[in-house]
Amino acid sequence: MTQNTTLxxxxxxxxxxxxKTNIALNLGYCLYRGGHPLLLMDCDLGLANLDxxxxxxxxxxMQDLLDSDAAPRDIAVPIEQGGFDFLPAASxxxxxxxxxxxxxxxxxRKLEPLxxxxxxxxxDLGAGINPTVLAFAAMTQLRIVIVTPEPTSLTDSYxxxxxxxxxxxxxxxxxxxxxxESRKExxxxxxxxxxxxxxxxxxxxxxxxxxxxxxxxPDAVRKQKPLMRVAPQSPAAQDLFSIAVxxxxxxxxxxxxxxxxxPLRALSEEAY
Amino acid sequence: xxxxxxxxxxxxxPDRADKPASADAPxxxxxxxxxxxxxxxxxxxxxxxxxxxxxxxxxxPPASSGPDNMNPDGEDPASGPLLAVxxxxxxxxxxxxxxxxxxxxxxxxxxxxxxxxxxxxLRELQKAVEDxxxxxxxxxxxxxxxxxxxxxxxxxxxxxxxxxxxxxxLAMLDLDDFKRVNDTWGHACGDLVLRRMAELLRDATxxxxxxxxxxxxxxxxxxxxxxxxxxxxxxxxxxxxxxxxSFECRDETFRISFSAGIAGCKGATxxxxxxxxxxxxxxxxxAKAAGKARVRVHRLPGVPDYDRSTxxxxxxxxxxxSGNDD
Numbered sequence: 001m002t003q004n005t006t007l008x009x010x011x012x013x014x015x016x017x018x019x020k021t022n023i024a025l026n027l028g029y030c031l032y033r034g035g036h037p038l039l040l041m042d043c044d045l046g047l048a049n050l051d052x053x054x055x056x057x058x059x060x061x062m063q064d065l066l067d068s069d070a071a072p073r074d075i076a077v078p079i080e081q082g083g084f085d086f087l088p089a090a091s092x093x094x095x096x097x098x099x100x101x102x103x104x105x106x107x108x109r110k111l112e113p114l115x116x117x118x119x120x121x122x123x124d125l126g127a128g129i130n131p132t133v134l135a136f137a138a139m140t141q142l143r144i145v146i147v148t149p150e151p152t153s154l155t156d157s158y159x160x161x162x163x164x165x166x167x168x169x170x171x172x173x174x175x176x177x178x179x180x181e182s183r184k185e186x187x188x189x190x191x192x193x194x195x196x197x198x199x200x201x202x203x204x205x206x207x208x209x210x211x212x213x214x215x216x217x218p219d220a221v222r223k224q225k226p227l228m229r230v231a232p233q234s235p236a237a238q239d240l241f242s243i244a245v246x247x248x249x250x251x252x253x254x255x256x257x258x259x260x261x262x263p264l265r266a267l268s269e270e271a272y
Numbered sequence: 273x274x275x276x277x278x279x280x281x282x283x284x285x286p287d288r289a290d291k292p293a294s295a296d297a298p299x300x301x302x303x304x305x306x307x308x309x310x311x312x313x314x315x316x317x318x319x320x321x322x323x324x325x326x327x328x329x330x331x332x333p334p335a336s337s338g339p340d341n342m343n344p345d346g347e348d349p350a351s352g353p354l355l356a357v358x359x360x361x362x363x364x365x366x367x368x369x370x371x372x373x374x375x376x377x378x379x380x381x382x383x384x385x386x387x388x389x390x391x392x393x394l395r396e397l398q399k400a401v402e403d404x405x406x407x408x409x410x411x412x413x414x415x416x417x418x419x420x421x422x423x424x425x426x427x428x429x430x431x432x433x434x435x436x437x438x439x440x441x442l443a444m445l446d447l448d449d450f451k452r453v454n455d456t457w458g459h460a461c462g463d464l465v466l467r468r469m470a471e472l473l474r475d476a477t478x479x480x481x482x483x484x485x486x487x488x489x490x491x492x493x494x495x496x497x498x499x500x501x502x503x504x505x506x507x508x509x510x511x512x513x514x515x516x517x518s519f520e521c522r523d524e525t526f527r528i529s530f531s532a533g534i535a536g537c538k539g540a541t542x543x544x545x546x547x548x549x550x551x552x553x554x555x556x557x558x559a560k561a562a563g564k565a566r567v568r569v570h571r572l573p574g575v576p577d578y579d580r581s582t583x584x585x586x587x588x589x590x591x592x593x594s595g596n597d598d
Contacts, residue, residue, distance in 0.1 A: 158588065162582055192592060193592070196592050200588050200591070
């Protein structure tokens with residue numbers, strides 16, 4: 001049996017509009033440029049966003065996987081040649097958001113053959129605390145929570161972590177603080193969240209890094225191109241690069257553990 | 273999974289396979305299919321009973337008489353009572369039956385072709401039996417199901433809910449100040465009101481909701497697949513419809529209302545029929561006590577509808593905003 005070398009990471013936030021998809025995309029881009037084939041899954045199943053950021057209008061999406069005999073290889077769209085691909089979600093399909101456990105299991109089963117060729121599997125989750133978000137968050141090996149200094153973002157992320165830790169036994173979270181105006185604000189924001197987690201949830205989130213508030217980011221979004229491509233020297237891009245380096249190191253350290261685990265944890269293990 | 277809000281008939285109804293053709297089958301077949309379902313359940317019970325009584329020397333051995341079980345002397349091994357159960361099959365011919373029996377392995381069922389006169393007499397007998405059965409299960413005045421049949425139906429539906437993880441609601445209605453109607457205008461008038469109420473109940477509910485009269489002026493409604501909120505909306509509409517009616521007896525007009533109590537049962541919990549009725553009754557009492565002509569939903573004290581352990585409390589929010597231990 002081949003050993004697993006794919007590290008799965010879900011990127012979540014609770015609150016929408018905090019830059020989750022953008023960060024997922026650009027971190028992915030960095031890792032790909034660092035020589036790691038990477039698959040980016042848009043798991044905001046009913047309200048796809050990744051394709052918009054990329055300026056791609058794919059013919060097929062994950063719904064086709066469920067509806068037809070389409071192979072995952074046919075659904076995956078290359079963002080860059082040679083190992084940076086993404087799996088699009090559908091837009092405007094409420095049923096996908098309400099997917100039950102059986103459907104999710106089917107989706108994962110169909111996707112599994114695709115995973116082995118990638119070093120990283122990034123799941124860009126939707127906002128909110130619906131069952132789909134929770135299920136995917138519990139399935140991956142790592143979780144990165146994106147927060148901004150805004151109090152509502154903090155509360156929503158906290159709520160998400162509370163649900164995941166109390167209801168699904170998920171206790172490990174990495175945190176990226178996005179759009180802080182200074183390093184000081186970054187640290188304060190993280191500390192605020194971490195203190196609440198320690199005090200009320202008895203969990204210890206880990207700081208993965210911050211991405212500074214940077215005009216280059218919305219500019220790249222409007223151009224529908226990854227930031228790393230259009231403005232690699234911008235402060236935000238440099239911050240993202242540092243975080244990518246950390247992820248690379250983490251994967252290397254985790255390889256022995258990953259060896260005999262599936263990239264996405266079987267659903268039967270989840271506390272439903 | 274995907275629910276179409278406008279199509280009420282599809283909402284939350286599992287196990288259509290339990291009654292595959294009954295709902296759509298033409299008249300006599302629908303009735304027959306329903307009876308065969310009931311026969312299956314009855315035989316399953318008998319089998320279970322016989323199995324558990326197996327060690328009792330006085331018990332009847334499982335009915336398995338037939339050519340395959342006859343011993344070489346030709347004596348019937350089943351020494352206990354033996355029954356042949358027959359039912360008329362209108363429209364069925366000998367030839368058609370033979371084909372069906374072969375196709376579906378029913379050769380142990382024997383068919384008797386009836387001549388015209390026997391046919392007629394047996395049809396009459398069958399009709400009389402059916403009428404009696406209907407009377408047994410239905411209230412003669414309103415034609416609604418009676419209490420006994422209703423309870424049977426509730427048990428069935430509760431099993432369905434538990435199996436399918438769906439929900440149902442039970443609503444108990446009691447006409448307000450009904451005694452006044454009988455006392456002032458006589459029982460014939462009272463009966464008129466009751467019949468009209470039954471009509472309104474029948475009109476307001478979908479094909480598979482069940483309405484019954486379980487007391488003098490007490491009605492009960494079983495709403496499979498409905499949440500307490502939906503049931504409340506339905507009952508409130510019904511109440512309005514009743515209040516809009518103008519009744520006339522002995523040249524006087526009057527209006528009437530009802531009070532109602534609703535209790536719900538959701539998939540995971542095991543609900544008992546009596547307990548459900550009891551809770552609906554409590555809610556009905558509350559409705560009466562609060563002034564009548566209203567609908568109340570029973571809330572179990574201290575038991576929330578969902579798991580609240582994940583809810584973010586105010587002290588947690590306070591801490592996040594200010595970082596202080598207040």
